[in-house]
Amino acid sequence: MVRMIDVAKHADVSLKTVSRVLNNEPHVQEKIRKRVFESINELGYIPSTSARSLRSLRTYSIHLISNSIEGAFINTVQSGALLSCQKHGYSLLISLLDSEILNNPKALKKWCAEFVVQKRPDGVILVPPHSDNIDLNSILNEANIPISRIGPNEIIDKDNSTIMIDDRKAAREVTEYLISLGHKRIGHVRGSEDQGATHKRYSGYTDALKAASIPIIEELIKPGNFRFESGLKAGEELLKMKNRPTAIFAANDDMAAGIIVASYMNHFKVPDELSVIGFDDNELAKRIWPTLSTIQQPVFGYGERAAELLVKKAGTRKKQTSLVISATELMNYKFILRESTNIASTANN
Amino acid sequence: MVRMIDVAKHADVSLKTVSRVLNNEPHVQEKIRKRVFESINELGYIPSTSARSLRSLRTYSIHLISNSIEGAFINTVQSGALLSCQKHGYSLLISLLDSEILNNPKALKKWCAEFVVQKRPDGVILVPPHSDNIDLNSILNEANIPISRIGPNEIIDKDNSTIMIDDRKAAREVTEYLISLGHKRIGHVRGSEDQGATHKRYSGYTDALKAASIPIIEELIKPGNFRFESGLKAGEELLKMKNRPTAIFAANDDMAAGIIVASYMNHFKVPDELSVIGFDDNELAKRIWPTLSTIQQPVFGYGERAAELLVKKAGTRKKQTSLVISATELMNYKFILRESTNIASTANN
DNA sequence: GTGAAAGCGCTAACAT
DNA sequence: ATGTTAGCGCTTTCAC
Numbered sequence: 001m002v003r004m005i006d007v008a009k010h011a012d013v014s015l016k017t018v019s020r021v022l023n024n025e026p027h028v029q030e031k032i033r034k035r036v037f038e039s040i041n042e043l044g045y046i047p048s049t050s051a052r053s054l055r056s057l058r059t060y061s062i063h064l065i066s067n068s069i070e071g072a073f074i075n076t077v078q079s080g081a082l083l084s085c086q087k088h089g090y091s092l093l094i095s096l097l098d099s100e101i102l103n104n105p106k107a108l109k110k111w112c113a114e115f116v117v118q119k120r121p122d123g124v125i126l127v128p129p130h131s132d133n134i135d136l137n138s139i140l141n142e143a144n145i146p147i148s149r150i151g152p153n154e155i156i157d158k159d160n161s162t163i164m165i166d167d168r169k170a171a172r173e174v175t176e177y178l179i180s181l182g183h184k185r186i187g188h189v190r191g192s193e194d195q196g197a198t199h200k201r202y203s204g205y206t207d208a209l210k211a212a213s214i215p216i217i218e219e220l221i222k223p224g225n226f227r228f229e230s231g232l233k234a235g236e237e238l239l240k241m242k243n244r245p246t247a248i249f250a251a252n253d254d255m256a257a258g259i260i261v262a263s264y265m266n267h268f269k270v271p272d273e274l275s276v277i278g279f280d281d282n283e284l285a286k287r288i289w290p291t292l293s294t295i296q297q298p299v300f301g302y303g304e305r306a307a308e309l310l311v312k313k314a315g316t317r318k319k320q321t322s323l324v325i326s327a328t329e330l331m332n333y334k335f336i337l338r339e340s341t342n343i344a345s346t347a348n349n
Numbered sequence: 350m351v352r353m354i355d356v357a358k359h360a361d362v363s364l365k366t367v368s369r370v371l372n373n374e375p376h377v378q379e380k381i382r383k384r385v386f387e388s389i390n391e392l393g394y395i396p397s398t399s400a401r402s403l404r405s406l407r408t409y410s411i412h413l414i415s416n417s418i419e420g421a422f423i424n425t426v427q428s429g430a431l432l433s434c435q436k437h438g439y440s441l442l443i444s445l446l447d448s449e450i451l452n453n454p455k456a457l458k459k460w461c462a463e464f465v466v467q468k469r470p471d472g473v474i475l476v477p478p479h480s481d482n483i484d485l486n487s488i489l490n491e492a493n494i495p496i497s498r499i500g501p502n503e504i505i506d507k508d509n510s511t512i513m514i515d516d517r518k519a520a521r522e523v524t525e526y527l528i529s530l531g532h533k534r535i536g537h538v539r540g541s542e543d544q545g546a547t548h549k550r551y552s553g554y555t556d557a558l559k560a561a562s563i564p565i566i567e568e569l570i571k572p573g574n575f576r577f578e579s580g581l582k583a584g585e586e587l588l589k590m591k592n593r594p595t596a597i598f599a600a601n602d603d604m605a606a607g608i609i610v611a612s613y614m615n616h617f618k619v620p621d622e623l624s625v626i627g628f629d630d631n632e633l634a635k636r637i638w639p640t641l642s643t644i645q646q647p648v649f650g651y652g653e654r655a656a657e658l659l660v661k662k663a664g665t666r667k668k669q670t671s672l673v674i675s676a677t678e679l680m681n682y683k684f685i686l687r688e689s690t691n692i693a694s695t696a697n698n
Numbered sequence: 699g700t701g702a703a704a705g706c707g708c709t710a711a712c713a714t
Numbered sequence: 715a716t717g718t719t720a721g722c723g724c725t726t727t728c729a730c
Contacts, residue, residue: 001466003707014717019709027715046467050408051707054399054722069431075424082418082443091442094431117350118395228636257636264638287577287606288637289613352723363701368725376699400723404706 002045011039022047024315053120061091062310063121064303065130067098072282073299074127077150080303081125088311095119097130099194105135112139121145123310125303128153129194131162146313148306152196161309163302165333167197170295171204171249172211173335174277178247179212182344183275187220187245189234189255195226201251201279220245224255231258239266239274246274246344253278253285256292260340271342281336290339298331305329351394360388371396373664402469410440411659412470413652414479416447421631422648423476426499429652430474437660444468446479448543454484461488470494472659474652477502478543480511495662497655501545510658512651514682516546519644520553520598522684523626527596528561531693532624536569536594538583538604544575550600550628569594573604580607588615588623595623595693602627602634605641609689620691630685639688647680654678 008018013032020028021036028036039045053059062085066074078092085092095115101107115121123146130136131149137157140147147160152167178186188205191198202221209216219241222234231250235258238245250256256278263270270276270290278285281296353371357364362381369377370385377385388394402408411434415423427441434441444464450456464470472495479485480498486506489496496509501516527535537554540547551570558565568590571583580599584607587594599605605627612619619625619639627634630645 001707004709005707015707016709016717017715020716023709029715032716046463048403048707050399050401050403051722052709054397054403054724055707055709057722059399068428070424070428075419079417079419082445086445093440093442096431096435114395254636261636261638261640284633284636287603287610287633289610291610350723354723364723365701365725366699369700372725378699381699397723400706401725402706403708404723404725406706 002043004045004047007036007039007043007045010043011036057120058122058314059091059120060089060314061093061119061121062123062125062307063093063095063115063119064125064127065095065097065136066127067096067102067130069094069096072284073280076282076299077125077127077303077306080300080305081307082303084304084307084311088308090122090307090311090314092307093119093121095124099129102130102133102136103194108135109139112136112143116140116143116145122314123148123307125150125306125310127151128197129192131155132194132196146310148309150302150306152200154196161306162328163305163309163331164328165297165331167200168204168207170333170335171201171279172207173204174279174293174295175205175208175249176212177335178249178275178277178341179208179214181247181275181341183245183247184214184344185217185220185243185245185247186214187222187234187238187248189222189224189231189248189250189259191224191226191251191255193223198251205249224251226252226254228254228258231255232262233258235259235262236266239263239268247276247341248274249277249279251279253280253282253292253294256294256340257284257288260288260290260292271340272345275341275344277341281334285336285338293338293341294336296334296336298333301331305331351392353394353396356385356388356392356394359392360385406469407471407663408440408469409438409663410442410468410470411472411474411656412442412444412464412468413474413476414444414446414485415476416445416451416479418443418445421633422629425631425648426474426476426652426655429649429654430656431652433653433656433660437657439471439656439660439663441656442468442470444473448478451479451482451485452543457484458488461485461492465489465492465494471663472497472656474499474655474659476500477546478541480504481543481545495659497658499651499655501549503545510655511677512654512658512680513677514646514680516549517553517556519682519684520550520600520628521556522553523628523642523644524554524557524598525561526684527598527624527626527690528557528563530596530624530690532594532596533563533693534566534569534592534594534596535563536571536583536587536597538571538573538580538597538599538608540573540575540600540604542572547600554598573600575601575603577603577607580604581611582607584608584611585615588612588617596625596690597623598626598628600628602629602631602641602643605643605689606633606637609637609639609641620689621694624690624693626690630683634685634687642687642690643685645683645685647682650680654680 008015082092128151132153149162152164224230278294281294285292357367431441477500481502498511501513573579627643630643634641
């Protein structure tokens with residue numbers, strides 16, 4: 001094993017100088033810096049993470065906190081975060097924190113205390129519904145752990161970043177598209193109530209209806225939880241109404257897929273008799289028939305950017321506190337038109 | 350922060366005794382062991398992973414090596430592995446190793462050297478196609494890193510474990526089921542050629558045909574790569590034949606979904622005009638229409654078991670080398686009958 | 699069966 | 715701008 005002392009001897013400098021070079025600290029001549037890097041490469045030196053973190057209390061790790069890692073959304077976020085972490089020599093770790101604990105302030109406090117002491121993350125990434133949870137955010141803030149929040153939320157926090165798209169605007173766009181096809185009875189299936197996205201997408205839906213002077217009809221709005229099964233159920237209910245909707249905007253793709261299956265089961269043709277629009281553009285959207293019109297979110301980019309911001313922050317901690325990287329970053333979405341939407345048939349309007 | 354020395358003082362024993370208790374080492378009186386545990390709980394002591402690994406060269410981490418973490422299969426394996434790791438106080442880390450490097454022996458050797466020095470994993474989990482790669486397996490073996498292999502392969506290795514189902518038997522079963530429905534022209538879409546599963550599933554398919562004295566027709570067997578698009582393409586080709594198959598067994602669900610979409614596009618009704626069977630039972634299987642008949646693999650269990658075996662091995666290293674945990678573990682699969690299969694219509698036979 | 703001392707590889711604090 | 719020294723919290727080695 002090559003140690004730092006070996007590099008120091010090889011480059012004919014002190015231990016500390018090598019350390020400075022590795023940590024991008026100032027006060028090293030460019031010439032020496034270069035010589036040290038040469039020695040590092042020549043000897044194939046790789047710093048020991050355990051020694052570094054033992055001494056410095058930095059772990060070179062980012063934690064992604066989530067209630068599960070199964071599912072297309074979190075899977076893709078993780079993939080993006082992993083890419084950023086690897087690029088900067090950080091590890092990405094997953095910490096499972098389920099909703100039951102999340103919604104119980106006492107249990108949450110205990111969980112966080114253990115988490116902080118045990119993992120000592122240099123930063124954490126929060127996804128919905130965790131990114132919407134005020135308690136969790138403030139506990140981590142108090143523990144002085146940088147956070148990147150993914151997904152829409154209303155948390156005001158000048159020290160950390162939120163990465164999202166304009167859900168409300170996107171939802172309004174898809175609803176307006178359905179209206180432009182001649183649809184007037186447009187149903188909506190909501191996501192989980194504990195997620196900001198649910199409310200913003202609903203607002204976008206009503207924005208579009210109001211702007212077109214179409215009445216908002218309670219019966220056409222069904223609860224859901226972002227899962228396929230809830231879309232299936234909502235679809236069943238909506239299609240069995242005497243005066244059924246001719247189009248449905250589901251708050252995500254999984255539920256939209258459920259609505260499409262419900263249509264098959266009730267012998268309605270999508271898109272001729274029912275238009276369906278989802279949200280996310282997950283892998284399902286291209287694999288079902290008809291393929292799903294939806295809003296494409298840069299989910300991979302969420303993870304990538306979230307991790308990158310944390311790495312940057314960890315790298316500048318205590319050194320240039322002036323450089324505060326934190327803001328609400330609005331990313332770009334894209335409306336993807338596929339086969340699940342069609343003009344409103346006159347028979348139904 | 351509570352240190353080991355604090356626990357030692359509190360329990361009125363030496364530092365080393367606490368260390369012994371924590372590492373399950375022998376030569377500690379039961380009475381003292383209990384007292385130490387009490388002190389640990391009372392003080393809320395949590396060992397410092399960095400200090401432990403700096404000294405002992407163990408990292409308390411398992412690495413999952415894969416070319417990507419996106420996709421239902423690897424996602425579920427990871428989820429299972431994460432559960433086991435958390436249960437035993439281990440970290441699960443992901444290392445991305447893409448196929449280009451994997452198939453270039455020189456690049457692979459270099460990658461592994463860096464990986465071993467930098468990560469020092471206590472064990473690695475390999476999934477297809479990595480679990481089928483002889484070079485990778487032997488390099489890791491030489492580096493003395495325990496391996497759990499997931500998925501079918503022919504690697505002979507008395508020191509490590511392989512976890513799989515009997516793919517050949519399962520493939521034979523589904524093909525026999527199609528035969529029992531009266532199908533005689535049964536197509537097959539293969540997976541990636543670098544994966545053992547592809548060959549085993551193909552063998553199961555031919556086993557069933559041979560046993561039923563049905564000729565194996567080359568034209569009905571199409572190449573694929575386990576991806577949706579390859580299933581779509583194979584489906585197109587098979588359906589455009591003059592003498593098209595009445596049933597198709599795809600080597601996985603994603604490709605089966607592609608075949609179903611191809612059927613819609615070519616106006617063939619599934620299952621009335623074409624029966625389709627997949628393999629995996631991933632989330633897609635229940636979300637498409639018609640829902641997919643398939644073989645359910647215990648994918649979560651693969652990850653769970655793989656990690657568990659590695660943790661056990663790491664815990665007994667150097668202490669009881671007699672206890673060698675390694676074998677081929679055959680897990681149970683299940684044939685799931687859904688809506689994508691039907692009896693062969695007489696018109697087509 | 700238990701303990702004392704040494705030291706893993708690095709960085710923080712303090713020289714110079 | 716560079717170097718010296720001490721010590722992070724634990725396990726290893728060896729002594730008893």
